[in-house]
Amino acid sequence: MSALTDDVKRPIRTTSAHSRELGEELRLVRECAGLRGTAISEQLEWSPSKLSKLENGVRGTSETDIASLLTACRADKATRTRILRLAQEPDYGYFLRVHGDAVPDDLLCLRMHEAQALTISTYEPMLIPSLLQAEPYAEALLDESTASDEQHAAWVDARMERQKVLEQEAAPAATFFLHEIALRLVVGSHAVMHDQCMKLSLLSEWSPISLRVVPWSVGHPALQYGATYLMFAPHVKPMGYTDTDVATVFYDEDAAISVMQWKFDVLDQLALSPEASQDVFLHWAEIYSHGDLEPRG
Numbered sequence: 001m002s003a004l005t006d007d008v009k010r011p012i013r014t015t016s017a018h019s020r021e022l023g024e025e026l027r028l029v030r031e032c033a034g035l036r037g038t039a040i041s042e043q044l045e046w047s048p049s050k051l052s053k054l055e056n057g058v059r060g061t062s063e064t065d066i067a068s069l070l071t072a073c074r075a076d077k078a079t080r081t082r083i084l085r086l087a088q089e090p091d092y093g094y095f096l097r098v099h100g101d102a103v104p105d106d107l108l109c110l111r112m113h114e115a116q117a118l119t120i121s122t123y124e125p126m127l128i129p130s131l132l133q134a135e136p137y138a139e140a141l142l143d144e145s146t147a148s149d150e151q152h153a154a155w156v157d158a159r160m161e162r163q164k165v166l167e168q169e170a171a172p173a174a175t176f177f178l179h180e181i182a183l184r185l186v187v188g189s190h191a192v193m194h195d196q197c198m199k200l201s202l203l204s205e206w207s208p209i210s211l212r213v214v215p216w217s218v219g220h221p222a223l224q225y226g227a228t229y230l231m232f233a234p235h236v237k238p239m240g241y242t243d244t245d246v247a248t249v250f251y252d253e254d255a256a257i258s259v260m261q262w263k264f265d266v267l268d269q270l271a272l273s274p275e276a277s278q279d280v281f282l283h284w285a286e287i288y289s290h291g292d293l294e295p296r297g
Helices: 017-032 037-044 048-055 063-072 077-088 108-116 135-142 149-166 190-203 254-270 274-290
Strands: 094-098 119-124 173-179 209-214 227-231 239-243 247-251
Touching: 017 048, 017 063, 017 077, 017 108, 017 247, 037 048, 037 063, 048 063, 063 077, 108 149, 108 239, 108 247, 119 254, 135 149, 135 190, 173 254, 190 209, 190 274, 209 254, 209 274, 227 254, 239 254
Parallel strands: 119 173, 173 209
Antiparallel strands: 094 247, 119 227, 227 239, 239 247
């Protein structure tokens, strides 16, 4: 007779954005050490499934197990300290990752979850979304800092590399909501804005993604702040993130997810259709080509 009955089901182990980030950090440490999963499992006298669960972010992993894995992988002191600190963070459903001398595009938590997502929904009230930025636009935008030329180039490269998530074989279905103000604000020069608007027009014809413009005549509380909302395979909770100047806030707590669902439902109602949005991109491209910045009537 089966140990499981219709009334007693084995619980599905859940993960969180925080635990998956920790698991990915550990997987990268093992791979950097050149160790196969089977070899490290035998060394630690673990079952292969235990290591798999650990690297996939299944909750309930002890700090002792994490420390043992880091030791077996010969992690250096800085890596060991950083990952153990991550493991000790309370998982409240909200956490932030500081950018430091980098840009959000370099954050492991952001990159890994965008790559794993089935759908991505993004809203930007003031700028072109990072995943849609043309290189000259990104260069001009990121140049508004005291960074060295080398650091600035690295930031732009990171943003361009991140955009490849939309080109991967199992690319997420992505919907981008842009406030029309983002098209009106000049970043770099009129030539940069013309090329950016033309890129948006071309991307509008690319089936994996949908671009929607929120007209600047529309007002609603949901339009105040930018955000990104990601959905994954069944049994993986949705998550969201919001960028600030110094850090990115990640969240998968139920109340926060409800707000994200409300926000993007509102955006879906307020935004123009993809076809009408493409007309807006072409309109602004024409304006920038003539240097006439008078808005539409």
